[in-house]
Amino acid sequence: MKIHTYLSPPHMGKNELKYIKKVFKSNYIAPLGEYVNKFEESISKTINIKYSLALSSGTSAIHLALRVLGINKNDEIWASSWTFIGSVAPALYENAKLFFIDCDESWQLSPSLLLEEIQNRKTKKEKLPKALILTHLYGQMAKINEISKICKENNIFLIEDAAEALGAKYNGQYAGSFGDMGIFSFNGNKILTTSSAGMLVSDNEQWIKKAGFLSTQAREEEIFYEHKDYGYNYRLSNVLASIGVAQMEVLEKRVKKKRKIFLWYKKYLKDKVEYMPEIENSFGNRWLTTIILPCPYQKVLQALSDKGYESRPLWKPMHLQPLFKENDGIYNGVSEAFFKNGLCLPSGTKLKKKDVEKISRIVLENINRGSLKVKI
Numbered sequence: 001m002k003i004h005t006y007l008s009p010p011h012m013g014k015n016e017l018k019y020i021k022k023v024f025k026s027n028y029i030a031p032l033g034e035y036v037n038k039f040e041e042s043i044s045k046t047i048n049i050k051y052s053l054a055l056s057s058g059t060s061a062i063h064l065a066l067r068v069l070g071i072n073k074n075d076e077i078w079a080s081s082w083t084f085i086g087s088v089a090p091a092l093y094e095n096a097k098l099f100f101i102d103c104d105e106s107w108q109l110s111p112s113l114l115l116e117e118i119q120n121r122k123t124k125k126e127k128l129p130k131a132l133i134l135t136h137l138y139g140q141m142a143k144i145n146e147i148s149k150i151c152k153e154n155n156i157f158l159i160e161d162a163a164e165a166l167g168a169k170y171n172g173q174y175a176g177s178f179g180d181m182g183i184f185s186f187n188g189n190k191i192l193t194t195s196s197a198g199m200l201v202s203d204n205e206q207w208i209k210k211a212g213f214l215s216t217q218a219r220e221e222e223i224f225y226e227h228k229d230y231g232y233n234y235r236l237s238n239v240l241a242s243i244g245v246a247q248m249e250v251l252e253k254r255v256k257k258k259r260k261i262f263l264w265y266k267k268y269l270k271d272k273v274e275y276m277p278e279i280e281n282s283f284g285n286r287w288l289t290t291i292i293l294p295c296p297y298q299k300v301l302q303a304l305s306d307k308g309y310e311s312r313p314l315w316k317p318m319h320l321q322p323l324f325k326e327n328d329g330i331y332n333g334v335s336e337a338f339f340k341n342g343l344c345l346p347s348g349t350k351l352k353k354k355d356v357e358k359i360s361r362i363v364l365e366n367i368n369r370g371s372l373k374v375k376i
């Protein structure tokens, strides 16, 4: 059957088209223009951070964060192993060495593995990494309090990959605003989308200025084109930024609906599956409802697909990717187990309760009973 219900399709509000029309009328179709500024301001204001830079993607935002910190082939970057490739591929662009860290019961990077590895390096008198890329997976907060403390104490720059976590909070503070820099994504299936965009945020004005310079081909301030360094064409177009401004207006609404969808699933699936936790004092955006089945996911995924529902396995950990077979890391088997039995359920914000009921019924009918649960 053809897919009729996607995992997390775009959900436009009332003002996106209106703002696009304004852009057309002004003819600021070309890069930059007032909506780029407005989009940046709305992010800065919402998450309470000083500076934001609108870019063409979340991946480019991470790349610029690394460039700004001067990461190169002599540096090591540590990162969550359980993440999406866009989170870590930029380290390869700069030929930095990647080292991966597994997760714990929070379904996120384990602070105790992080500490253990720092201790290992200290014992061996080896260098610590220059930066840690921490993903807040599926819109839920990682143990940001502990992790940012560890990074500060050990002079490791913290880059928060909040691509999936716009609107998530810990102790009332927004994801993306804890680290030295944070990034967001507005690609097609994120909680908000402009079709594609990214945002780099920081309280450090110099870094954001430098990133802005690199995002527009590193052009010096001359009338002619003068270059002392090389950059990229990473800036966001005014047209897409206008969609972003309208999407930011509905952020709270979208988060509310995503959380509601999660509760509906919980109501129907009860304790037959495990759910991604919300750590104490945190508030997730529940971008996708993610579950761990008591059996491998394949049969359930197929059954849903047969009925026209798109579901997806959880991210395949980076340390299991052929691309990274030579890379080292510190692992405990948790993300690997999650990958075997985990599933992302349809979580689009237009879903109705009866859709969730139908999907849940299919899930329950296709769970193999009696299999082992994931052990942490």
Ligand SMILES: *Cc1c(COP(=O)(O)O)cnc(C)c1O
Binding pocket: 056, 057, 058, 059, 060, 083, 084, 085, 086, 087, 135, 161, 163, 164, 184, 185, 186, 187, 196, 197, 198
């Ligand atoms: C989507 C995503 C990215 C990359 O964002 P793009 O805008 O698609 O480049 C990075 N990290 C995570 C965890 C993501 O989910």
